[in-house]
Amino acid sequence: MIRICTSLAEAGYAVTLIGRRFTGSPALVTRPFKQKRLFCFFRTGKLSYLEYNLRLFLCLLFIKADGVCAIDLDTILPFYFISKLKGIPRVYDAHELFCEMKEVVTRPRIYKVWKWVERYAVPKFKHGYTVNKPIADEFKMMYRTEYEVIRNVPVWEPLEIPDKPEKFILFQGAVNEGRSFETLIPAMQYVNAPFVICGNGNFMIQAEFLASEYDTNHRIEFKGRILPAELKELTKKAWIGVTLFENNGLSNYYSLANRFFDYIHAGIPQLCVDYPAYREINNKYNIAVLTSDLRSEALAERLNELLNNKNLYYQLQQNCLQAREAINWQQEEKKLLAFYKNIL
Structure with missing residues (x-):
């Protein structure tokens, strides 16, 4: 807004x-x-x-x-x-x-x-x-x-990719039902990287409980709502963004989340659901790893691929830099x- x-x-x-x-x-x-x-x-x-x-x-x-x-x-x-x-x-x-x-x-x-x-x-x-x-x-x-x-x-602005001494995964947006936290948080058992969650919502209490239940508190940081300017700078420093939705209604299936574009403009590859609007953009620009499998094991595998496959990661990153020139x-x-x- x-x-x-x-x-x-x-x-x-x-x-x-x-x-x-x-x-x-x-x-x-x-x-x-x-x-x-x-x-x-x-x-x-x-x-x-x-x-x-x-x-x-x-x-x-x-x-x-x-x-x-x-x-x-x-x-x-x-x-x-x-x-x-x-x-x-x-x-x-x-x-x-x-x-x-x-x-x-x-x-x-x-x-x-x-x-x-x-x-x-x-x-x-x-x-x-x-x-x-x-x-x-x-x-x-x-x-x-x-x-x-x-x-x-996002508004197009000049971007300089900062040094990233720590590879961390970022979710930004509403922590609501249907965002796949039920499988994403358990997936962090198998991913050797911090997971930062910026936002609040109707699933926040359950998300914090899941982090405790699956013993991933040491990897997950719940930052709550932060100011847009602070979030923008934090996003640039992230290694991977996450855009996931359960396919339990047309709203999720036809979604096109703001964070999908925020990650592109920050020059960070992302793990994203393979739904029509995202697929259309990714087919054109190849800026994300898409998944239709939201099981914890599958999400962990995709996240680890982005963490460890340098060639894939830097190709997606370069594609983000090109895509932001057209989508702004x-x-x-x-x-x-x-x-x-x-x-x-």
């Missing part, structure tokens, strides 16, 4: 980004747009969603705007009702197929609620964009929408600005 809001602000739009404030949230960094965090008493569960949506609606009620953008399904209702109330355009930014996430699709009652929200609200958002064509095609098939594809990729925010930004120019 920082990239999108920055591009819009630098193009002359007055942008306000609204999010949640959690205990321990890092301090806000000065940006070229306004930022507002909403405090909620309930941190998890159904009441947390209800409270946040109510507070978001009330916040939006007192903000003067010529248009609004909902980020994913869990914020879509307040933005819909506000846009109707104020008679302004509304945009849906769909990072994923929300109802197909593991934590939703595997819980029938929760799935039923969110699917009702999706069926009610998404068709009412004529304007929208998402991260890849397979997801855009799914929305078109379900709701006859014509959403744009705007990938959330400077290219995607053009589509974003054209999109909003046609609406506002």
